[in-house]
Amino acid sequence: MAKVISDIFIGNFGISQRFGENPQNYSRFGLQGHNGVDFQTPAGTLALAAVNGKVVKKSFDTTGYGWYVEIWDPSQSL
Numbered sequence: 001m002a003k004v005i006s007d008i009f010i011g012n013f014g015i016s017q018r019f020g021e022n023p024q025n026y027s028r029f030g031l032q033g034h035n036g037v038d039f040q041t042p043a044g045t046l047a048l049a050a051v052n053g054k055v056v057k058k059s060f061d062t063t064g065y066g067w068y069v070e071i072w073d074p075s076q077s078l
Contacts (some may be wrong), residue, residue: 010046016038016039019036025056031063036048050071051071051073053071053072053073055069
């Protein structure tokens with residue numbers, strides 16, 4: 001069953017950046033941006049993954065991107 005953005009979190013949170021690199025938002029930091037979506041959620045908020053997989057990395061990027069997780073999809077090669 002397809003999920004909508006409001007279904008992936010318990011709570012009502014906004015989006016601070018939609019998908020796309022959005023270089024205009026990052027150029028002042030000397031960065032190009034990223035291809036992702038940024039959600040305005042408090043630390044520790046439980047979320048559903050977009051794919052079945054395993055979280056292989058949870059880290060904080062000190063260059064400006066903040067907290068992120070990497071999910072390994074077992075149907076794809078590493």
